[in-house]
Amino acid sequence: MWLSKWIKAKRALRLKLTTCLLPPRTIEDPPAPAPRNVATVSGSDLLAEDVDREVHVPYTPTPSSSGILLPDHSAKPGEKICTICLGTMRPGNGLAIFTAECSHSFHFHCITSNVKHGKQICPVCRANWKEVPFQSPVADKSHPAAQNDILMQRQPFSPRVDTDRQVSSIFQAAPEPAIFDDDDEVSSHQFGVSPGNSTSNTSNDDHSTGPVIVKTYPEVPAVPKSENRREFSIVINLKAPSAPARRPSEIDGPGFPLTSQTSRTPIDLVTVLDVSGSMAGTKLALLKRAMGFVIQNMGPSDRLSVIAFSSSARRLFPLRRMTDSGRHEALQAVNSLRSNGGTNIAEGLRKAAKVMTDRKCKFPIGSIILLSDGQDTRTVNNPNPNLTDYQLLLPVSVCCDNPSGSHIPVYTFGFGADHDAQLMHFISQKSGGTFSFIESETVMQDAFAQCIGGLLSVVVRDLRVEVMCIDRAVRLTSIKSGSYVTRLAESRRKGSIDIGCLYAEEERDFLVTTDFPIADDTCDETALINVKCVYKNASSEAPITLRSAGKVVIERPLDVGPQTESIEVDRQKNRLRCAEAIAEARVAAERGDLERATTIIHCCRMAISETRSAQAGDRMCVSLNAELLQMMSRMSNRQTYEVSGRAYVLSGLSSHSWQRATARGDSTENTSLLQSYKTRSMVDMVNLSQSMVLGGHRPSPTPSSSPGRL
Template identity: 25%
Template sequence: MTKFIFSLAIISLVFQCNIISAVFGYINKNLKDPIAKHPIPMAVVEKPIDDKIKLLVTPEYLEYDPAKGTNCWVDINLAAPVYEEDDNVRAPVDIVAVIDRSGSMGGGKLELVKKTLHFVVTQLTPKDRLCLIVYDDTVDLVFDLTSLTPENKIDIEAKIDAVQTRGSTNLCGGLLKGMQVIMSRTGVKADVASVLLLTDGLANVGISNTEGIIQAMKDPFAHDIAGSAKREAKKPQSRARSLISSLKGEPKEGATGGMEPADLKAANEFTGTVYTFGYGSDHNATMLKDISQAANGVYFFIDTNEKIPESFADCLGGLLSTVGQNISLKVELSNGATITEFIAKKTPTFNANKTSAEVALGDLQSEEQRDVLMELQLPVCSDLGADGGILNYASITLSYFNVMSSVMETVKSDLPVPRTNTGKPKTSNPLIDKQKNRILTMKALEDAKKKADEGKYEEGRELLMATKQQVAISATSDEIMVQGMMDDMDDMWDGMVDSAKYNSYGKSRAVNAVQAHCEQRSNFQAAPGKIMSYETKSKVAMKKKK
């Protein structure tokens, strides 16, 4: 057993044991009251009261028999601080709006997009900058990054109003130009920078396949806007596996790209994010999801024109409340423990004997949480004696850039695990139960989509209902976020009635929902009476302004 030399480490260990005790005390209390509600985030995750991300690490059970080797699930929870709306405190943003102006954007779509851009202009201040790029067959820079002073806003709004529809869809050209603008910034560069890409159709000019676009994103300056290579682009370093595929320990079948954001940054210093917006039923939802995922953003599916301002407000509310960037999590095991499973939004790297892991987790916005599920193999430790004891099995280090204070932060935690056999109830940690429900929901949504893609709509619907029933009897079924998961399965069940419903709504919505649960970030508008998972106060406040 590793001896703790520093008293600070001992204090930290005792503190975390108290947290574990509180978690399971919460469980036992609710076991006595089966109809009690489960406000888990408020009950077991300390509400951040400063500008730092909180790190909470807890095992699944109260104790583990020291005389037996055993598996131990662990939840690593990151909780962002609550950002109080204050333009004097929040970080400035650089936003590049890349707008599809092809002919299909007529019929009121482009006019509604213009109205939404006007809303964006009203919400930004002189410390923020906005750029507008439009694309059809060609790509035009309407105006470069411009500070949102009162005088500039007048000129910007006039230029937005002057945009007209025409031509085809050079989606890749517009995207690359937007990324180039972020990479070529001069003057004071905002820490939060993002490309917002929107389209209602299929890419049909320039690079038009997902694999090619993702490859081009790794080195935007390697291609001209028409898609021709100016030099050999940097080769991808790796492919990201989906969170669901990591459960199976194998690459996601049929993956079309999705390089890690860390690879993008290593290749060309693109430090921004890319958010994509797909309108109606004609766009390639998987392509837009992969594009956003390759650069730490999310994909919004917009099936009605009325959802355009709602989606932009959701996105803008998140960007303006970004609190942590370039988040990296490192786990180092001790006392003979090894990693048997590691489930995160991105693919981790391991050492040779699976005693350490490291993963990039992108950014965090106000109130957001990220969870990493880790399964450990704990060895026999009978040398602890008849009464057993507590062993520390991991040191966890969280590193990130604090946008609110503009400094690099490091947060550390340990994993104390009771190796005793006192006969305490084998009741699962509610944090871990909720995350297992999230994984089940994602797998059901993705597997049902595969069935529907094969025309097996009824099989897909049966799969969704079976998973919903499994989640409904879980210990955390009353928790609001878990109810949102069940609402999503209901929504997909309705979207797979037949081919017409699936092709017009269900397919894009499935892609949208899987990514929301993978990223633990809102990216859609829930139907009336339904719960919108992961929505934060900052996003709600922005939507009320629209």
């Protein structure tokens, strides 16, 4: 009797001491439970049964210094308790159990945390251990799927020494510094920055892959001398060079590139992850798996920082190079995430922007990835927010109209029926990123893979296109460039388009219209425009100038026989017609007039079907038709539009306005549509993601051929 009372008193005392002495955690809860018989869970090692079921852990609000809820670990009578975390050790609940040589048992992840800090005695009986649990990566580090797996082992005790840095515990949330300038240092050769500021048509940089290819397509090749033309169309097509060649040592498996060891330019990436209460269970498990894929596919020179947010936000770790130790720290941080609380997107973005602006070493290429499944519950309180309300969420440094002239693109991902698609689209548009709609949470990893497949293949940055009239009588009437900043001189003799970064082999098409008068009898041709490109290779600071990249001259005979419009021009007119119809239909749908919205889309389909390119079976027209049909079905009624139609439409607008691939809906549907704007590197990364299986890895595919320009 007295022994039972003594045990209860001891447990109560230990609980009070633990509550008082433990520092505030980085995220609301203790380490995530590991899958059955596995010590920890890596990005690709979630068991199918753990992913498929929703896991709801009961929470008891407990005040803490960080204002975060702590879980209740109260045990039932007769249940074993881990004396480190005071959590129950119920058989079959997915927790790995370690039984020491002194016969006392503990959660495996709890005791390994003790061992990592040099403790080799039993927390209960104080017996010295000769063998201790130890976490170590599998031997085959080169295997992309097994690279970050953690296996349970018994080894003679030896304090773990990390020569790069001591991995800080995610559970010990030290106060954040006032300035986030604690990023990993990088040397000048890691930037790939070349000295000098010379202007040339080619680059002297070691990573040069060739110039940007510029092509121009006039509406027709000839116009009669006696004809005065208005709105004469010209397509300007740009194509980025291929990715840098890889050395033989950089190939893993049968011809598949190991992305972490290429000679490409490194990047800075900050991921902002929603861990609010609605992320519990399957969503959070799949988010961890997707982040594991991102971590293992970043190279040792790339740097990553992770921000987790719910009711508040916290930086889990500074910008770290994804070396072996950096990956280990990143995986440890991501795998320990737990969910509860509200959704404070503004604070998450603010922390991410601060990481990027405060860093003491800055790579030329930096981006933010934001993922959320809910509505912002802190900053946007108006049930019908306007742009002013949304603007409160955006730090100035991420906006395209930032007075400093630079910005940080935010690539937003909204999934499920409850996320704020309008907000996510607004953030991406204002920052120069894209908005992806993940309808099925099971394709979250594929969506991330497509995004990083592009970010890890940037070959051109700060690209600017200048269009100048040649003949004195020629005038520019318009430059249709989607969301890219376009300027047209008051004289209408020149204009420009600010494009920014291009991924390897990525293309852009712009439709320019001109006016020109009747030609003189002595004039056999009219020089319309000249296209000039100025840009930088991704790894170089020296600007490259292509002065006469695309010169357009048309013939001016006395008479011209029957002519057909260029199929390239016709194709781009169809693309622009489709984007305009989607935007107009969206406005009608938001007013509640779904009938008019579907009518607008139907009329656009009919108009495109009668064009020359559509009747010739052009791939882009086939894709546009499939997209419009999908949107019509998602506008069939108000409920369907609210659940998925709005997000699908906004993701499509984002894709067309930037001419960049976005994830839309379920990646298994409309494969022809989803090839729009995809590059080879995106396709390869998605193929790699889809080849990953739970707990293993299928043979790596060979790089696919380019999907082609739709």
